[in-house]
Amino acid sequence: MAWVMGASFFGSFGALFLKIGAGKIQKSIASLLTNWRLMLGIAFYLFSSVLFVFGVRKGELSVLYPMVALGSVWTLLWSKLILGEPLTRPKLVALGMILCGMTLIGLGAR
Amino acid sequence: MSIGSVSSSVSGHDQAQQRRSFLLVVCCTIIGAAAQVLIKKGASALGANPTMLQTSLAMVLTPALFAGYSMYGISTILLVLALRHGQLSLLYPVFAMTYVWVTILSVVVFHESMNPYKVAGIVAIVAGIAVLGREQPA
Numbered sequence: 001m002a003w004v005m006g007a008s009f010f011g012s013f014g015a016l017f018l019k020i021g022a023g024k025i026q027k028s029i030a031s032l033l034t035n036w037r038l039m040l041g042i043a044f045y046l047f048s049s050v051l052f053v054f055g056v057r058k059g060e061l062s063v064l065y066p067m068v069a070l071g072s073v074w075t076l077l078w079s080k081l082i083l084g085e086p087l088t089r090p091k092l093v094a095l096g097m098i099l100c101g102m103t104l105i106g107l108g109a110r
Numbered sequence: 111m112s113i114g115s116v117s118s119s120v121s122g123h124d125q126a127q128q129r130r131s132f133l134l135v136v137c138c139t140i141i142g143a144a145a146q147v148l149i150k151k152g153a154s155a156l157g158a159n160p161t162m163l164q165t166s167l168a169m170v171l172t173p174a175l176f177a178g179y180s181m182y183g184i185s186t187i188l189l190v191l192a193l194r195h196g197q198l199s200l201l202y203p204v205f206a207m208t209y210v211w212v213t214i215l216s217v218v219v220f221h222e223s224m225n226p227y228k229v230a231g232i233v234a235i236v237a238g239i240a241v242l243g244r245e246q247p248a
Binding site for chain 1: 149150153156162165166169179182186189190191193194197198199200202203205206209210213222225226227228229230231232233234235236237238239241242244245
């Protein structure tokens with residue numbers, strides 16, 4: 001469970017840096033490779049995938065799936081705090097529905 | 111086209127781009143789900159208690175795992191393209207759609223059973239993502 005929770009946490013950082021890096025993309029390979037934000041985002045993503053593989057092999061899916069969905073909670077938090085995106089009611093409602101849905105699918109997977 | 115607040119300058123162009131980004135992320139989830147099914151197939155090749163190193167090696171050496179992670183790579187590239195336009199807080203939660211596809215694919219590929227919990231979960235996630243899809247950037 002800790003593995004997947006870690007995966008969701010690092011995955012959300014991955015998404016954050018991919019977003020920041022994506023805004024700085026220019027049409028040259030060199031600039032792509034020196035885009036450290038993008039590279040850091042990819043590194044976080046890779047790390048998160050490895051943690052996820054570990055977690056999924058051991059844990060109960062009914063617990064793991066909601067943990068995965070927590071990644072969205074982190075990401076919304078960073079979007080608000082770091083990117084300054086508005087945290088609107090529909091976003092929160094959608095997040096709630098997605099969390100419920102993930103929990104249900106997890107329960108169904110038992 | 112509606113403009114939510116006075117300070118926003120949402121043009122039809124921005125909305126079209128947000129929509130395209132949204133659809134691109136949905137594509138990511140389909141590729142990501144296929145990747146996960148491949149990874150699940152490949153993961154059975156690992157021993158009972160693989161180390162971090164063994165897992166990393168298997169990611170390259172097991173065909174199903176390699177294909178799965180390659181597809182993850184492709185979906186990550188698509189994600190980056192999608193993120194160039196549009197809000198992260200609107201696009202990232204769409205990733206939950208992956209698990210809708212995984213659940214459906216698992217029934218087809220691994221002959222796992224469908225049950226009311228899974229159906230309710232799929233409905234809730236799709237509805238949640240529909241809410242996000244309707245939400246326009248401000």
